[in-house]
Amino acid sequence: MISLMTRPDMENYLTQFESLLQHDVYGLLQEQKEQILCNILDALHKHHEQHCEAYGRIVNDENDSFNMLSDFPYLAVRLFKQLDLRSIDKQDVYRVLQSSGTTSQQPARVYLDKVTSARQSKVLVKILQDSIGKQRLPMLIIDSPSVLKDKAKFSARGAGIQGLSFFGRDHTYALDDNMQPNWPVIDAFHDKYAGQPVLMFGFTYMVWLYFVQQLSSSQRTLHFDKGILLHSGGWKKLEQAKVDNDSFKATLLKTTGISRCFNFYGMAEQVGSVFVECAHGHLHAPVFADVIVRDPFTLACSPNGELGLLQVLSAVPSSYPGHSILTEDLGTLLGVDDCPCGRKGKYFSVQGRLPKTEVRGCSDTHKG
């Protein structure tokens, strides 16, 4: 704490972040939210500029006054694979999150200290409780228990499961080590909790391929009509199978009885501040985060309804400069403050990934 107190930007950030926690997760109109987030991101930007050399170099000739969220510089997400981006000393690293890289690529590395890690959990809890309630429900995890075994390489998948475990009890893994449904375990969970509120969680393609499809092909039906499914991850692997959100939900309902199904979008580089789907199928930006859609060629802000690259902003990370990231995901801004579900702020959809090209962020336009 002593070292933190000597950093005025950090102190400023912490005070403002605390006040952000007082607001309803989707309670602020975009204009109010932008003001608050601008101040927070300004403090984070200055903090990272001072404490992460690589970040400082990348943004060094950026204009330093930011009146709007879209004024902030952003890092292309692949930089987390190429550089060691951290704003803390080595001895303060509490955990390194790794996203699964391909063989030709280094995995992304996200450096967490204890305070950022705690802040991630706090924010995730606030956001998800808004959708699934405060009660800890019996939880069926659509994954294999081995995903958590390798502690040395803490994967983003493992981190996701661990983060979500907080919302459940009697954690049960539905898949075996070969990613096959563990029927005796699933049947026992069903015998115990059928007809009761339960929580299921898994990554979208795994829920579909290894659970819902398996139930369907083996003509099994579960009766979790009071159940909730939270699932995360892109649709890319499902696109070839021609599965969209509607058919996913319809087949889920048929095989498990679950009608409350929420997809959420989030980056491994911004764990905690996730964007959750509402009953109208729209992803919502919580008070802790925001989204900007940019033209893939000019990188100018795109108007509502236009497909573009997603930039995601988060008030959460202080141990690494991940507060403003240009993703390689394509999406569309659908509206602001007026979703029929009543949530304020921006809502959007994610349509997939940019084909394998390099996204040119500001890191490329400034030769440091």
Ligand SMILES: [Zn+2]
């Ligand atoms: Zn909505």
